Amino acid sequence: MSPGGRWGARARTRLEFLATTLAVLGLWELVPWLGLPAFILPPPHQIVAKFVQIYPGVFSHSLVTLVESVLGFMLAFVSGFPLAIGIVHSRFMEKTVYPYVVAVRLVPVISIAPLMVIWFGIGMSPRVVVSALVAFFPIVVNSVVGLRSGAAEALKLMHSLKATRGQIFWKIRLYACLPYLFSALRVSATLAVIGAIVGEFVGGGNKGLGAMMLEAQAFMYTDTLFVGVVFSAVLGLLLFGAVALIERRVLFWHESVTEAP
Amino acid sequence: MAESFIEVSDLTVKFPLEDRVVHALEDVSFTIAENEFVALIGPSGCGKTTILNVLAGVVPPSHATRLTLGGRALHQVPRGTVGYVFQDPILLPWRTIEQNVRLPLEVLGLETPEYEHRVGELLELVGLTAFARGYPKQLSGGMKQRAGIARGLVFNPSLLLMDEPFGALDEITRTNLNAWLQDLWLKTRKTVMLVTHNVLEAVFLADKVIVMASNPGRIKDVLAVNLPRPRTLEMYSSPAFVKEAAIIRESLHRDAGPAEAMA
Numbered sequence: 389m390s391p392g393g394r395w396g397a398r399a400r401t402r403l404e405f406l407a408t409t410l411a412v413l414g415l416w417e418l419v420p421w422l423g424l425p426a427f428i429l430p431p432p433h434q435i436v437a438k439f440v441q442i443y444p445g446v447f448s449h450s451l452v453t454l455v456e457s458v459l460g461f462m463l464a465f466v467s468g469f470p471l472a473i474g475i476v477h478s479r480f481m482e483k484t485v486y487p488y489v490v491a492v493r494l495v496p497v498i499s500i501a502p503l504m505v506i507w508f509g510i511g512m513s514p515r516v517v518v519s520a521l522v523a524f525f526p527i528v529v530n531s532v533v534g535l536r537s538g539a540a541e542a543l544k545l546m547h548s549l550k551a552t553r554g555q556i557f558w559k560i561r562l563y564a565c566l567p568y569l570f571s572a573l574r575v576s577a578t579l580a581v582i583g584a585i586v587g588e589f590v591g592g593g594n595k596g597l598g599a600m601m602l603e604a605q606a607f608m609y610t611d612t613l614f615v616g617v618v619f620s621a622v623l624g625l626l627l628f629g630a631v632a633l634i635e636r637r638v639l640f641w642h643e644s645v646t647e648a649p
Numbered sequence: 650m651a652e653s654f655i656e657v658s659d660l661t662v663k664f665p666l667e668d669r670v671v672h673a674l675e676d677v678s679f680t681i682a683e684n685e686f687v688a689l690i691g692p693s694g695c696g697k698t699t700i701l702n703v704l705a706g707v708v709p710p711s712h713a714t715r716l717t718l719g720g721r722a723l724h725q726v727p728r729g730t731v732g733y734v735f736q737d738p739i740l741l742p743w744r745t746i747e748q749n750v751r752l753p754l755e756v757l758g759l760e761t762p763e764y765e766h767r768v769g770e771l772l773e774l775v776g777l778t779a780f781a782r783g784y785p786k787q788l789s790g791g792m793k794q795r796a797g798i799a800r801g802l803v804f805n806p807s808l809l810l811m812d813e814p815f816g817a818l819d820e821i822t823r824t825n826l827n828a829w830l831q832d833l834w835l836k837t838r839k840t841v842m843l844v845t846h847n848v849l850e851a852v853f854l855a856d857k858v859i860v861m862a863s864n865p866g867r868i869k870d871v872l873a874v875n876l877p878r879p880r881t882l883e884m885y886s887s888p889a890f891v892k893e894a895a896i897i898r899e900s901l902h903r904d905a906g907p908a909e910a911m912a
Contacts, residue, residue: 541739548705548733549756559752563743641743641784 430611435618438611445600450619452596453584456512457627460519461580468524469569472531476561477553486532493525497583501590515587515596522583523576527569534568535561567642570635577627585620597623653680654840655704655808658715662699662708662866672865673699679859679868683807686834686841688855690848690897696866697844701810704842705733719807729757732806732839736813738797740785746796747772747781753804764804771799774833791815791822798830802837811843815850827853828882835879848901852893853880860900870900 417431426434439446471489474481501518508514542560551559588598597616604612662674674696681687689697702708703716706723710716716723718730732753740749751768754760772778775795785793794814801809814830815823827850834841834854845851851858852874860870874893876884884890 539739541735541737542741544707545733545735545739545752546756547707548731549753550706550728551756555756559755560741563741566743641786643742643786 427608427610430614435611435614438609439615442612442615446615446619449595449597449600449616450623452512453581453588453598453620454623454626456515456584456587456596457519457580457623459512459516460583461523461577461627463516463520464523464527464576464580465573467520468527469531472528472535475528475532476535477557489525489528493529497522498586498590501586504587505591510591510593514591515584515598518587518590519580519583522586523580526572526575526579530568530572531565534565537564537568539564566639570631570639573631574628574635577631578624581620581624581627652717652720654683654685654719655679655681656715656717657700657713659713660700660703660710660716661712662696662703663711674703675865675867677866677868679871681840681842681857683840684838686854686856687843688851688858689842689844689861690846690851690858690901691861691866691869692863692901693846694866695861695863697861698812699866701733701812701842701844704808705731705810707733729753729759729804730807732801732804732809734794734797734801734809734811734814736816738793738814740788740793740796740800742785745782745784746777746788749785749796750799750803753800757804759804767803767805771803774836775799790818791826794818794826795829798833802839807840809839809841811841813844813846816846823847823850824882830854831879848894848897849885851897852876852890853885858897860897862904869903872897872900 413432416429417433419429420426420431430438471485475486475489476482497518500521501514504514504517504521508517539560542564543556546556546560584596585598585601588596589602593599594603597620601613601616604610604616657680658678660674660677661672663670663672665671677696677700689700691697699708703710704718704723706726710723718726740746741752744752747768750771751765754764754768769778769781772781775798777792777796777799780788780792785796788796798811798814801811815826818826831854843851843854855874858872858874859868860872861867862869876889876893880890
């Protein structure tokens with residue numbers, strides 16, 4: 389297919405997507421005409437108007453949640469990845485720690501959140517911890533799989549050279565793990581935002597998107613709730629995008645990354 | 650030298666598979682002289698690759714009355730004595746071609762100027778100088794395999810093991826690479842053990858062909874190839890070449906079951 393044709397096809401898909409979105413928003417605008425009150429489902433223009441009215445607050449709440457999510461995400465990474473390395477290299481840790489990691493993963497984090505508030509007080513720290521907790525497990529589990537993968541063939545090469553365990557780790561396992569690690573990081577990035585907002589829901593306080601939404605709920609400001617939902621999604625997208633961007637830089641050698649035309 | 654470069658007597662390798670024991674090799678004995686090019690040929694599952702794996706120290710022998718390389722017991726052979734070229738070239742995708750070729754130097758602690766210089770020389774020898782800074786995913790199958798051979802030679806091993814290095818390539822590329830490999834061997838004069846499924850490849854390259862049979866893996870015949878070097882692609886159709894190939898083929902098919910004769 390000619391490049392022009394491909395661009396044409398892409399433009400067409402985009403146009404179709406835009407048209408569908410506009411159609412849905414248009415239908416949504418008609419909802420009040422069906423007699424549904426605005427506090428149940430406010431029409432899009434009302435949500436936009438609300439945003440314009442309160443946007444400085446929305447931005448500062450979003451910033452708080454963003455900082456919590458990023459800190460939680462980083463905390464999950466700096467604790468989860470070394471733990472995975474420990475599990476892969478120590479039979480003792482594999483037998484004692486890893487089963488708990490797998491088991492604790494099954495506990496819904498929201499049920500741990502109140503405990504975190506008691507342990508870490510109110511303010512930012514319990515939210516960061518809850519965010520880190522949710523983001524933690526995919527990183528550990530995927531890293532363990534990735535570090536073990538080490539491409540059996542590459543290990544045969546290293547064994548034929550009589551390489552040491554350290555050499556195999558630094559030259560093979562670490563790199564072979566990266567594709568697995570990044571697919572976990574993409575999941576964890578969005579989970580970190582969820583964790584931060586759950587922390588805000590449970591922990592009280594008046595900062596962050598979660599706090600903003602709780603307050604809006606109390607006053608039945610449904611339009612503000614929608615603004616909160618949209619910005620939560622934007623935060624998730626932001627973190628996901630940042631990870632994907634880094635991934636493209638780091639994993640340029642991987643088959644999944646095709647070269648730019 | 651009184652004793653041969655490689656001496657193997659009564660080598661047996663068995664490993665458990667589900668509820669039975671597989672005899673990959675049973676009482677295999679052979680000797681290989683220094684600078685000799687030896688081809689191992691036989692049906693799938695006859696233990697050809699297992700012989701290479703034992704010599705590379707990747708698979709432990711279950712039993713052997715004698716197992717020496719360069720006069721030393723195999724487990725006392727110093728690191729960097731054996732180079733291994735695999736069927737799948739196993740280039741590390743995150744390293745450039747140059748970095749892949751250099752890998753053994755890093756592992757063996759040979760990062761001296763003279764060895765570093767060899768990296769460039771070998772890339773030149775395998776015709777990949779222009780791709781030194783490229784990544785494996787940009788290379789064709791034949792190029793990857795040549796990079797794998799450069800990596801196998803970079804630390805100047807005294808024995809080069811090759812496990813069907815051209816098995817996955819098309820016939821034209823394979824024939825060209827065989828001619829190229831002979832040139833390379835005439836220049837470097839290593840002891841080479843080449844595993845192959847291909848009778849013509851064995852005749853073209855080897856001084857000596859070890860014919861194997863399976864269940865259990867064992868040696869049937871050791872046949873010398875009496876053809877002058879350098880061998881050329883035109884020789885493929887010469888009567889002497891055809892005769893050598895016929896002898897090997899006869900040995901392969903003698904007493905072989907229908908499945909084994911498929912080689």
